[in-house]
Amino acid sequence: MKVRGTGRGRRLGLTREKVVEAALAAIDRDGPDSFSLRRLAGELGVEVMSLYNHVPGKDALLDGVAETLLGGVDLSGSDAGTWQERARAYAAAFRAAALLHPKAFTLVLTRPTQSPAALESIRCALAGFPELGLPPQELVHVVRSFAGFTVGMIMRELGSAITVGAVEPDQVRRRVEEMVAVGDPLLSAAAPYLAVSDHRAEFEHGIELLIAGLAVRVGVPYDGGPRGERS
Structure with a gap:
């Protein structure tokens, strides 16, 4: 049985494409680990159940975001x-x-x-x-x-x-010193290149x-x- 929302989402012109776009923007901002349907619904100004009129659930929505991104690869x-x-x-x-x-x-x-x-x-x-x-x-x-x-x-x-990426010169220097301190000639020779990426x-x-x-x-x-x- 399909779960229906309050109707506010339809009044706002909410569509699957808009839900996916909003999810993409949220994940771009906060990362996938912080993403939730409840938070997305709040940003869209609708009840969580309204989202189910457009996507079956979180996994399907994440798949939609992945599909959108993949379709954007030139x-x-x-x-x-x-x-x-x-x-x-x-x-x-x-x-x-x-x-x-x-x-x-x-x-x-x-x-x-x-x-x-x-x-x-x-x-x-x-x-x-x-x-x-x-x-x-x-x-x-x-x-x-x-x-x-x-x-x-x-x-x-x-x-x-x-x-192993590093951006601060002090970090690079410390990493080089740590590797050189091991005393291995091969590691010492490669240390300046291993310390950065x-x-x-x-x-x-x-x-x-x-x-x-x-x-x-x-x-x-x-x-x-x-x-x-x-x-």
């Missing part, structure tokens, strides 16, 4: 150029979208969905390697390898995984390793990476 650059350029563009598009919604985008990365936006994203990824002539099973392995790296690095950058550089470096490795595996030339200065 994949237009991932269908042009060589397969290597397409792979870079696809990964970069997800990172760019994540940085626009650093708190909410974790929903895209942690909530599997079969929404049209999700299936289109998968189709786009599968269509990125036609020159390689990969059989379906290997193509799925390749796509999942790129996806696994991309998701892991984005989660790390968004602060949802342990990170350039997320963009590490993301791009990892994608290049995957592209170069795939090129070697299928026996095609590696293009050497994107040209031009990186900031």
